[in-house]
Amino acid sequence: MIKPVAPDSEFTIRELAQEFDVTPRTLRFYEQKGMITPSRRGAARIYSAADRARIELILRGKRVGFALDEIKEILDLEAIDRGGRERLEPAIERFTARIQVLEQQREDVERAIAELQAGLAWMRERLEDRTPSDDVRRRARAFEALAQARLDPWSGAPSAG
Amino acid sequence: MIKPVAPDSEFTIRELAQEFDVTPRTLRFYEQKGMITPSRRGAARIYSAADRARIELILRGKRVGFALDEIKEILDLEAIDRGGRERLEPAIERFTARIQVLEQQREDVERAIAELQAGLAWMRERLEDRTPSDDVRRRARAFEALAQARLDPWSGAPSAG
DNA sequence: TTTGACGTTGACGTTCGCGTAAGTTTGTGA
DNA sequence: TCACAAACTTACGCGAACGTCAACGTCAAA
Known part of the structure; x- marks a missing residue:
């Protein structure tokens, strides 16, 4: 479902900002919150195709009413996963709860x-x-x-x- | 689709606050914005079944991401309607645009x-x-x-x- | 009559999601 | 080498949607 771009593509902040109709400031803000971690060429940010996919998910999440912190949690799935079984169960519960919220929202x-x-x-x-x-x-x-x-x-x- | 309550029902602020899981402050805030106009018994607010229906729509609107001002516009449909044809056309366009946003959102x-x-x-x-x-x-x-x-x-x- | 639950109106405080300078650094073409 | 655009960091600001006192009124039960 993620738009097909070559997996080794690279993007500047401006390119992605234009594509997704946000400002560069917005992307820096997401980075500051730890939601994306583009690499650097000097001081300049270089976004990979995977970064781009994350941004897509962030914006999609926003459109359905998730707070940024909640989206971050979703993005950190694998971090949860690697964090041991004790963290898996509460995460599963929160995910389940969110799905119910979303189903309610679909009706809304x-x-x-x-x-x-x-x-x-x-x-x-x-x-x-x-x-x-x-x-x-x-x-x-x-x-x-x-x-x-x-x-x-x-x-x-x-x-x- | 509005929950069936007797059309002559009356509610206190706390009843509705509890039912919809918001604080009384929230309902007063909506009133201050002109979105609901409960009658008064002395100084105390008395909410009718119609007020209740409006609150339902407000909260539903919120859940799908409308700003309060936008919801107010929807609630003021008949005000727009009575306001003359010049106001109808731009309103129709905004409504149409919102529907498109909602359809995008349904996909999201x-x-x-x-x-x-x-x-x-x-x-x-x-x-x-x-x-x-x-x-x-x-x-x-x-x-x-x-x-x-x-x-x-x-x-x-x-x-x- | 006093208690206590519930209600009222301001008015200021808080969180979220960025916007908006201000000043600095970096990279590229003339 | 100079200029200029574009990116960077730092930091304060803002509007939306309430939360949270503070200070007061009201009404039924004890």
């Missing part, structure tokens, strides 16, 4: 997509200056419920009557 | 799940003190590549040779 993402699409349909119908169709209304019911939370206090429905 | 989440599961399988085999099977190795290839990024600098592979 799909709901969010559905909700935004419902809102979108609603807005598009408004744009065409017609009152929303029954079909759109049905799919946008969540939004209507939410809208009421905003409208009711002003339109006066105090004691549930 | 599934990759992350797969990677964590691969890592998990790897660790479990280590636990049983056998060398990972070929099958696990195949699925964990991404991890191996990442591991090399850490190991190579120490094991000495300086000029790509």
Whole structure:
């Protein structure tokens, strides 16, 4: 799944920053946190294909809501592995827990997509200056419920009557 | 999709805080940002079923990485709607863009799940003190590549040779 | 009436993920 | 050799999303 580049490729900080749409500062920051360890040519950083793969994973992790420290833990898998069996078990538990969080999140993402699409349909119908169709209304019911939370206090429905 | 509670239900700040596993401070903060407007009994906040639904959406939005201001925009859909056609079109574009981000994210989440599961399988085999099977190795290839990024600098592979 | 749980409003503190100078060093072409 | 861009280190700053007091009000039970 990692983009195919020659395994002996080398990259400058600027190249990778541009490719992944981050600033050089960001990559130095990740290095400072111990998440990547590019080699040096003099003082200048040289990134390998493996460094590049790590950066990909870091950014992917970020997009799904992991904190950098959590991503670091994932990246340090083999460090855990080499650290003896006592560290393996708690790590396994944390990984398992994270997977559950991610599965919850997958559901959240799909709901969010559905909700935004419902809102979108609603807005598009408004744009065409017609009152929303029954079909759109049905799919946008969540939004209507939410809208009421905003409208009711002003339109006066105090004691549930 | 919103949890079924009687539409005339009322909640205290602590009830909802407990239910959603946030602190009361958090709910007051959302209110201060104009995302929820619970009514008052004296000075105390009373949350309606609709308020509760909004809180659900806020937290769901957070879990998928939306900033509070973005969530507020979603919650203010009908405000946008009532604000005239000029505000509708840019809003539609932002919504569309967000949906694309979410779809990207759905892919990221599934990759992350797969990677964590691969890592998990790897660790479990280590636990049983056998060398990972070929099958696990195949699925964990991404991890191996990442591991090399850490190991190579120490094991000495300086000029790509 | 006092206790104690629960609630309120400020206001300042904290963590995360970088941004942004400021000043220095390094490498490359004219 | 000079100039200039690009990279480097150091360090302070910032916005988001709350946490954490402090100081006070309120209401039911003892």
